[in-house]
Amino acid sequence: xxxxxxxxxxxxxxxxxxxxxxxxxxxxxxxxxxxxxxxxxxxxxxxxxxxxxxxxxxxxxxxxxxxxxxxxxxxxxxxxxxxxxxxxxxxxxxxxxxxxxxxxxxxxxxxxxxxxxxxxxxxxxxxxxxxxxxxxxxxxxxxxxxxxxxxx
Amino acid sequence: xxxxxxxxxxxxxxxxxxxxxxxxxxxxxxxxxxxxxxxxxxxxxxxxxxxxxxxxxxxxxxxxxxxxxxxxxxxxxxxxxxxxxxxxxxxxxxxxxxxxxxxxxxxxxxxxxxxxxxxxxxxxxxxxxxxxxxxxxxxxxxxxxxxxxxxx
DNA sequence: AGAACGGCTGAACGTCATTCGTTGTGATCT
DNA sequence: AGATCACAACGAATGACGTTCAGCCGTTCT
Numbered sequence: 001x002x003x004x005x006x007x008x009x010x011x012x013x014x015x016x017x018x019x020x021x022x023x024x025x026x027x028x029x030x031x032x033x034x035x036x037x038x039x040x041x042x043x044x045x046x047x048x049x050x051x052x053x054x055x056x057x058x059x060x061x062x063x064x065x066x067x068x069x070x071x072x073x074x075x076x077x078x079x080x081x082x083x084x085x086x087x088x089x090x091x092x093x094x095x096x097x098x099x100x101x102x103x104x105x106x107x108x109x110x111x112x113x114x115x116x117x118x119x120x121x122x123x124x125x126x127x128x129x130x131x132x133x134x135x136x137x138x139x140x141x142x143x144x145x146x147x148x149x150x151x152x
Numbered sequence: 153x154x155x156x157x158x159x160x161x162x163x164x165x166x167x168x169x170x171x172x173x174x175x176x177x178x179x180x181x182x183x184x185x186x187x188x189x190x191x192x193x194x195x196x197x198x199x200x201x202x203x204x205x206x207x208x209x210x211x212x213x214x215x216x217x218x219x220x221x222x223x224x225x226x227x228x229x230x231x232x233x234x235x236x237x238x239x240x241x242x243x244x245x246x247x248x249x250x251x252x253x254x255x256x257x258x259x260x261x262x263x264x265x266x267x268x269x270x271x272x273x274x275x276x277x278x279x280x281x282x283x284x285x286x287x288x289x290x291x292x293x294x295x296x297x298x299x300x301x302x303x304x
Numbered sequence: 305a306g307a308a309c310g311g312c313t314g315a316a317c318g319t320c321a322t323t324c325g326t327t328g329t330g331a332t333c334t
Numbered sequence: 335a336g337a338t339c340a341c342a343a344c345g346a347a348t349g350a351c352g353t354t355c356a357g358c359c360g361t362t363c364t
Contacts, residue, residue, distance in 0.1 A: 013218070023210050039344065053214055058172050101225075101292055143250075
């Protein structure tokens, strides 16, 4: 069940690390980087996709260039069980991540907006979600780095 | 003008949204999705890369499949200015993100490990960073969603 | 108005993704 | 042990796609 299907060996990890770095490179290049032919590299990557280890190929974007220069983490307190509130949080487009957490708050969300005014508006909308009783927003002043999950 | 950035227009945003969804699709397909020829779509995407709006093409991976099933956010308290500590945090491979934040703590990090034991070990290593005086770890019980920055 | 600029189209060309038959290897069965 | 099976990698063939470019059109500037 869930996601434990199949094994991911060292070559798979090396392939994933390469793809995380640059998913546009040719399979011949990719194969050379891990000591495989183009065909074999292609085959392994295809299987990694089929098994859901690689979820998708996507692009990393500069948030500032899209007018999402304000980043904040918000601890959401609740007076009820929030386990089924996925859709409510997903409906707020400025929310980039939402997690149920252990501890006093019950949900932690990562929010990106253009301005702090818009951040305030997101907080207002959070309060309209059933069960939400409070929020504590923490604004990010500077991001050191954001990087992919370590593959090796 | 959408969100206040003149160099990224609505077609660019549509292209980015499509690429975030699936960066493997052909430029002909991509162009059709936004009402452009393959050549024109290619040209715009190339320029978005050159300008740094698109930082890179990468793959999204299932953390559990890589043995990084434990996710935690750690508030790091400090007794000194942490503005130049990028490298110290980057040196800890389990740290996926590190941000300087406003408020009582001074750094917020996102950590992925295989086990809670390993999480504890990361906390121990955080204390060895110059200026770090305390940590508050919050373990994620369930992730609702993690998605790309909204492009439109 | 004329010129210059920027962006789009459609086609041509070269590269690469994708498929497939073959081979080698390590495990399982008799 | 020998035979069989399952799996993975190789290397070549082919068809698709990325990439480039000349020509065209709408806009802006003088």
